[in-house]
Amino acid sequence: MQSMPNSGQDAGIHHNGGWVRNLRTSIVYALVALLLTVASGWHVYHLTFENMLGEIKTQAHHRLETYDNSLEREIDKYANFPYVVGLDASLWEYLADTSNARLKLRSNLYLEKLNDRVGSLALFLLDTSGTVVASSNWNKSDSFVGRDLSYRPYYKNVGIDRIERFYGIGTTNNEPGYFLSTAVHIGDQIIGTAVVKVSLEQLEKSWSSAESPAILSEGHGVVVLSSVPSWKYAALSPLDEEARRQIIISQQYNGHALLPFGMTVRRVLDESSSIVTLPPTGRNGSNLFSTDGLFLTQTRLMTGTPWHLTVFSDLKNAEDQAKIRATLAVLITAVLLGLVFIFMLRHVHLREILQAREALQRANDELERNVAERTADLSAANAKLQQEVEERSRAEQILREAQDGLVQASKLAVIGQLSAGIAHELNQPLAALSTLSGNAVKFIARGDVETASSNLERIGPLVERMGLMTGQLKSFARKSSGEPRLVVLGKSLDNALFLQEQRLLRGGVGVTIDFPKDDVQVWCDPNRLEQVLVNLIGNALDAMEQVNNPRIELSASVTDGVAKLQVRDYGPGLSQETLTHLFEPFFTTKAPGLGLGLGLPISAGIVRDFGGELTAWNAPDGGAVFALTIPIYKESERNGAPA
DSSP states (O other), X not given: OOOOOOHHHHHXXXXXXXXXXXXXXXXXXXXXXXXXXXXXXXHHHXXXXXXXXXXXXXXXXXXXXXXXXXXXXXXXXXXXXXXXXHTOHHHHHHXXXXXXXXXXXXXXXXXXXXXXXXXXXXXEEEOTTSBEEEETTTTSTTOOTTOBOTTSHHHHTOOTTSOXXXXXXXXXXXXXXXXXXXXXXXXXXXXXXXXXXXXXXXXHHHHHTSSSOEEEEOTTSBEEEESSGGGXXXXXXXXXXXXXXHHHHHTOSTTOOXXXXXXXXXXXXXXXXXXXXXXXXXXXXXXXXXXXXXXXXXXXXXTTSSOEEEEEEEOHHHHHHHHHHHHHHHHHHHHHHHHHHHHHHHHHHHHHHHHHHHHHHHHHHHHHHHHHHHHHHHHHHHHHHHHHHHHHHHHHHHHHHHHHHHXXXXXXXXXXXXXXXXHHHHXXXXXHHHXXXXXXXXXXXXXXXXXXXXXXXXXXXXXXXXXXXXXXXXXXXXXXXXXXXXXXXXXXXXXXXXXXXXXXXXXXXXXXXXXXXXXXXXXXXXXXXXXXXXXXXXXXXXXXXXXXXXXXXXXXEEETTEEEEEEEEOSSOOOHHHHHHTTSTTOOOSXXXXXXXOHHHHHHHHHHHTTOEEEEEEXXXXXXXXXXXXXXXXTTTOOOOOO
């Protein structure tokens, strides 16, 4: 007879191969979809941020123009006053004879009057050695007259017909100011220096009420004007040794630390603008703007000075908008790609159905051909088979009778084992019942009713004990419903110990129980919990068969919503290999025929079904510890009756 082609097997192989290909295709598609989703989010974020950055940059440019114009106007108001002082002939006369008291008084009064009219902080005159010989504050306690200011740059760098600019903190009254100076000269001969000191405080106050922070930094990179008070006299970047030396020589900042205020450049856009990160500065006082986070900076060099005016524009809104739109782009892209993926899966599924139908039709046609070819062979063999059927029927009848006998013998063996166990457990109470009932008959015959009644009363507890034994055995043998409910952990442990009582007594095993004073209530199936406890206690007894003083310690505790029960034996402990494979099915350390290696894996699975965990380790002073964790019962979350 020809063998039939295994079309179903071929179709199964083809189906499995198609499934693997589909899985690979799905993985590739998922990776591509992930890349496309991330790319779309990044592109939208970048596009949105750059567009908003362009708008903010344009607005910031106009704002920078406004700040620059206001600063120039404020300084230009005083720019020509050093020339005015230097053109006064009476001051020339005084500089020629600084020891003349009359000329000194007239010069001081002139500078005082002029200072009051122009509104500057101070006007003063230096001789060729850099000493103040006349000042508008000549009659005040903080008078500049007589002070040697030759170390100041506005004296050292002074020139004819040009204004020297300098910002510094006064060494006399500790008052900051903007100094403008020019040379007092007759022809090409310099005979002194005229200096005007002005305050930029009003301009700085106006900056603090603007919508964005701004700073003015001098040539060394130190902030001299700022709309944020904590930034003033801070450095844009750490100062080098030469810059610090020059500042110390000129006593420009009168002992200020000049520490960097923590600005970090994230991206340079062009020569005058960058994206920076500013650190938190604490309270901003009355400022209406933010002073920390991501900012756009735009900087302009002040005309005729090495000073830079910088305006900060907050980019938080641009960054938030870019993130929101990027998130929407990611979601939309994910949805669209998901729809495409569903369509592709549907198309693949329909194609597989068509392929399966074609394969099934081919298999059916092949089967019909094979059936037609073999019908003749089957008809010829039918007569012979009928004869064999009768013989096999007789053999099956004999086999069935033998099988029934084996099943019956197995049942009797199981019943015998159970009967022997029950008889052993009930032997003592039955003997006591026989003795007490016999004595009761004798006492009644003697008329001693009181003693007979006492014996009969003692029979009741014995009957209850026998009922408890059979009840525990029936309860343990009963098939579990699998439904969790409220279980008192101590009661389940008592039931497990009862079932192992004879082994404990025969082995002389001491049992120590350390449970909380209050009942520990857990949420699980009581029968399955008792099965786990019986298994753990049985394993502990097996481990201590060769121990002289066997002892089991049972302890329980409640922590963070779970109950933890530990079963510890004082056996030889667990080897490293045993700990590694302890919960693997069919792994056992017992002798062949004494265990299948399924007790602990089944117990671990039961505990996981409870939402807990079964672990094991070796105790430091010998023996093994098995820890069982189970969620405790919470009345607010579950409803159940005590088990």
